[in-house]
Amino acid sequence: MDDIAQKIVDAGEAGLWAEVERNLLSQIERGPADQSILHRLGSVYRQSGELAKAAGIYARLAAMDGGDGFAKKVAQICSGNLGENQCESGPVEPARFVLRRNFLTLDARDALLRLFDAKYPEMEELEVTLADKNRDAELKIDRSIRHQFGIYCRPELEEIIQTAVMNEFPSYCDALNVDQFPPGRHDLRLDYTPDGGFGKMHQDVGFGARLSYLYYFNRQPKKFRGGDLLFFDRNRETGQPLPHQFTRICHEDNLLVIFPPQYFHQVTRVAALDLSLNAADSRLSVCGFIHPKEV
Known part of the structure; x- marks a missing residue:
């Protein structure tokens, strides 16, 4: 893992995820269809281990117009529904696990x-x-x-x-x-x-x-x-x-x-x-x- 990624991990383990989550949620209130902010929030939930919340955000992204395969795949993985409607995720492949x-x-x-x-x-x-x-x-x-x-x-x-x-x-x-x-x-x-x-x-x-x-x-x-x-x-x-x-x-x-x-x-x-x-x-x-x- 490189230095930048380690800083991401360290920030989460220092309890900073809650502050980041609050900032992103306030931005989503102002722009609920902003896919870039939703992707950032989904990433925060994935990286902090809140898989149910991550599944909800990525399912929301997948349901939007132009929703990508990556969002659908991450929603499946985080919700535990991997066996249902397998799909490709585009150029980026999230790790599968049960x-x-x-x-x-x-x-x-x-x-x-x-x-x-x-x-x-x-x-x-x-x-x-x-x-x-x-x-x-x-x-x-x-x-x-x-x-x-x-x-x-x-x-x-x-x-x-x-x-x-x-x-x-x-x-x-x-x-x-x-x-x-x-x-x-x-x-x-x-x-x-x-x-x-x-x-x-x-x-x-x-x-x-x-x-x-x-x-x-x-x-x-x-x-x-x-x-x-x-x-x-x-x-x-x-x-x-x-x-x-x-x-x-x-x-x-x-x-x-x-x-x-x-x-x-x-x-x-x-x-x-x-x-x-x-x-x-x-x-x-x-x-x-x-x-x-x-x-």
Whole structure:
């Protein structure tokens, strides 16, 4: 993410969205058909994570004379109606994703909390591959790219979460415009992001997976802010991300986010609400990759 985009993120996390929203709403009162102001307000709602409000603004834009495909597509994504009336969005493609709130039963969620307690002593800081042209690539810790901890524990996570995810597998493919495929191996990782932790913009390509998902959970009461997921729009022709255009998924307990791995995304910095934050109270997640069945 470049400096300008980071300033946009920082402004929102500093609580400045409300002031921007008030200014834009006052302008819309004076000119309710001004599409440029409506687009700006829709962007504010997307970037602040108010998806229902964003869906309403973009649906309003799509219904106007000359309403563009981008507005219609964003309205579909933010409202969760992706499977209905799929449409192209023009030269800019917003990232597709599906949200499932209150995804697991409370018993299953609590089982994940117990699993974290058991696995925490074994968890290691996630490494980043740094290629050196003069020798083989090495695995090194690079905290300028990511600061998170995790452990692959597939059997335990399969029992708790995989069945719940796969129960709706065909509907995810339809909603995300992914060709149906016979699912095979799951890669499953249990993660936590500490105070100050983050993940810079990246894709989940290179693993051979067709779908990625993140399941968020945390102990109550929540003792941190941040750790939100940002999905970036991209140029349809080049596939490159547009760092000033994104949709924020606010971190929420018991939330599943599923998406095609080619979309660019990042995790915003986690900040403890007080000095008592420890690993067990931090941002917890399950990271999953669904591969096609090998033939």
